[in-house]
Amino acid sequence: MPSPRVTRAANSGSPNANGRFEFMSLMTNKTGASDQASARHRPSDSPVHRKDSSSSQQQLPEEDCMKLNPSFLGIALRSLLAVDLWLSKKMGVCAREGSSWGSARPMMKLVEISGHGIPWIAGTIYCLYRTDSYAGREVILNLLFALLLDIILVGIVKGIVKRRRPTQNRMDMFATFSVDKYSFPSGHATRAAMVSRFMLNHLVLAVPVRILVMLWAIVVSLSRVMLGRHNVTDVLFGYFMGHMQYSLVEYFWLSPNTLPALFKI
Numbered sequence: 001m002p003s004p005r006v007t008r009a010a011n012s013g014s015p016n017a018n019g020r021f022e023f024m025s026l027m028t029n030k031t032g033a034s035d036q037a038s039a040r041h042r043p044s045d046s047p048v049h050r051k052d053s054s055s056s057q058q059q060l061p062e063e064d065c066m067k068l069n070p071s072f073l074g075i076a077l078r079s080l081l082a083v084d085l086w087l088s089k090k091m092g093v094c095a096r097e098g099s100s101w102g103s104a105r106p107m108m109k110l111v112e113i114s115g116h117g118i119p120w121i122a123g124t125i126y127c128l129y130r131t132d133s134y135a136g137r138e139v140i141l142n143l144l145f146a147l148l149l150d151i152i153l154v155g156i157v158k159g160i161v162k163r164r165r166p167t168q169n170r171m172d173m174f175a176t177f178s179v180d181k182y183s184f185p186s187g188h189a190t191r192a193a194m195v196s197r198f199m200l201n202h203l204v205l206a207v208p209v210r211i212l213v214m215l216w217a218i219v220v221s222l223s224r225v226m227l228g229r230h231n232v233t234d235v236l237f238g239y240f241m242g243h244m245q246y247s248l249v250e251y252f253w254l255s256p257n258t259l260p261a262l263f264k265i
């Protein structure tokens with residue numbers, strides 16, 4: 001019966017008392033802890049085969065089962081993320097001045113500003129101040145509510161998911177919050193989708209202007225990936241989230257009855 005010290009030395013490949021290395025076969029020793037670990041790799045002991053084995057056999061730890069039996073959802077998600085990263089890198093054609101469409105980067109940055117929160121919030125507050133029509137004030141007030149809600153919800157989701165921005169991104173955006181170091185979802189995409197839907201539903205616009213509003217939302221969203229700021233899934237989810245936010249604003253529509261003080265003209 002070897003002493004625990006000798007066994008440990010033998011299992012770990014340490015020199016024995018004679019200064020020589022001794023290695024004990026892990027497959028033949030059925031008593032040590034390391035043998036249990038190695039036994040997991042034997043096909044006859046795999047989770048699949050264990051189903052047929054007697055119940056006296058040891059159950060695998062849960063984390064091992066997950067490694068050996070990844071769920072379909074896990075595989076699908078990993079594949080989607082791999083495609084997402086690959087596609088986003090390919091589409092990030094304005095990520096740097098030296099990128100294939102690098103000369104279009106200044107124009108893309110203008111598109112970025114057109115979807116930034118600050119001009120939208122500042123412009124909406126200005127319009128609220130200038131408007132003297134009752135109906136106009138109601139619509140603009142709700143737009144302001146939508147823009148603030150958007151910033152809060154996007155900040156919360158970014159803070160929970162904490163997905164890093166793509167490696168090709170250069171963090172040279174103006175006026176960002178600390179959560180804006182994260183990329184999921186794209187705040188520009190949520191805002192563009194929400195604001196465009198808001199305008200199409202609450203402003204009386206000629207058909208060419210309606211088309212321009214829709215195109216603007218799509219171009220702002222697309223520019224996020226082209227600038228290398230976001231992965232494709234950040235933008236797709238952001239666009240979807242923007243539509244959901246609009247539905248939320250409609251649901252909680254602020255009327256003169258909810259905020260009478262603001263509607264005194």
Ligand SMILES: CC(C)=CCC/C(C)=C/COP(=O)(O)O
Pocket residue numbers: 116117118121151173174175176177180183185186187188189224229
């Ligand atoms: C400072 C204010 C009022 C808003 C921040 C707007 C901003 C920088 C959002 C980040 O957008 P992406 O997530 O699309 O990069």
